[in-house]
Amino acid sequence: MIDSARSTEPRDFGPARYIAPYLLLVLADAGTSKVSAGDRPVLFGLFAAVAVLGVVSAAVCLRRMWATHQRRAQPGWTRLLGVLLAAYGVYVTYRVLHGLTG
Numbered sequence: 399m400i401d402s403a404r405s406t407e408p409r410d411f412g413p414a415r416y417i418a419p420y421l422l423l424v425l426a427d428a429g430t431s432k433v434s435a436g437d438r439p440v441l442f443g444l445f446a447a448v449a450v451l452g453v454v455s456a457a458v459c460l461r462r463m464w465a466t467h468q469r470r471a472q473p474g475w476t477r478l479l480g481v482l483l484a485a486y487g488v489y490v491t492y493r494v495l496h497g498l499t500g
Contacts, residue, residue, distance in 0.1 A: 416479050419459050422452030423483075423490045430490075430497045442497065449494045456487045 429445030463480050466472060 415459055415462070416483055419452055419456035419483060420486070422448055422455055423486055426452050427490045427493060430494050435498050446494050446498070449490050453487050453491060456483050460484060 426445050426449035430442065430449065433441045433445060435442040460480055460483065463476060467477070
C-alpha cells in the first residue's frame with residue numbers, strides 16, 4: 399500500500415545521490431584510458447557501455463536535482479556538484495568517442 403503523505407513531501411537532495419553516477423563515470427574513464435578499441439574491442443565496448451550508463455545516470459540525477467531546486471531552496475554546493483558532474487560526464491563522453499575514433 400502506498401502512503402500518499404510520504405510521496406508529496408519533497409526530499410532533500412544530498413551528496414549521496416551523486417555517488418553512483420560519479421562511480422560509473424570514473425570506472426568508464428579508467429577503463430577506456432587503459433584499453434584501446436583496436437586491441438581489445440570487447441573490453442572497450444564493456445567500458446563504453448558503462449560510460450553510457452554513467453551518462454544516463456548523471457542526466458537523471460541532474461534532472462532530479464533541478465526539480466528539487468525548483469521546489470525549494472537548496473545549498474549552493476549541491477549545484478556545484480551538479481556542474482562538476484555534468485562537466486565530468488561530457489569529458490568521459492569525449493574520451494570514449496576519442497578512443498573509438500583514434
